Amino acid sequence: MSFTIIKHPLITDKLTRMRREDTSSKDFRENLNEIGQLMVYEIFRDVPLKEVDIKTPVTKTKGYTIDIPVVLIPIIRAGLGMTEGIQKLVPTARIAHIGLYRDEKTLEPVEYYAKKTENIESSYVIVVDPMLATGGSASKAIDIAKGWGAKHIKFVCLVSVDKGVKKLQNDHPDVDIYTASLDPVLNNKGFIEPGLGDAGDRIFGTK
C-alpha cells in the first residue's frame, strides 16, 4: 500500500535536534513526542468519521466524531517514546504492547512480551517504532498484530532505510508506512546512517 514521507519544517527541525549526538535524553524524548504529534495529522487523514447531532450554545447542528476504536502498538522499548505524543491527540486510543529486541549477531527480532487489547479486530491499528532498519522488528510486530486479528494496520516510524521499507512492503503489502525520513545507508551493524543512534538507549538513558 502507501509509503509516505511526512515532510514539514517543524518535523525536519526537531529530527535534526534528535540526530545530534550531544542532544540530552530529555530533549531527545521531548522532540520524539512532538514529532509523533505532528505526524498524527497525516496518519489519521483517512480515519472514518460518523455524523452526530450536537447543540452549540447557539443552535442545533451536525458534527463528526471518529467512528472507529484506535489501538496504538508501540514496539518496546523505543516505540514507547513515540506513543505518548500520539496519545495526546487521540486520548481514547487503547495501547497494546509488543516487546522485541534485535539479536546483536543475526539482527533477527526476538519476542519477549506481547499484550493485546480488546476489540483489536475492529480497530484502526497503528504500530509505532522510531526505527525501520532491516525491517525485521516491524514485520514481526505486524505478524503478531495480525495474529491477534488486527486488519486495518499502519506502521509509523521516524527514520527508515530502503531495505526495511522494501521488506515491510513485501511481507505486509496491505500496511501503509509513514516515516519522517528515508535515510541513505544501513551499515553492516544494522544501524541507520546518518540515523540517530540507538533510539531505545537514547530515550531511556541506558548508554
Ligand code: PRP
Ligand atoms: C531497535 C528499534 C527497532 C529495531 C529496528 O530496537 O527500536 O525496534 O531496532 O531494527 P530492525 O528494523 O532491523 O528490526 P532494539 O532491538 O535496539 O531494541 P530497543 O528498542 O529495546 O532498544
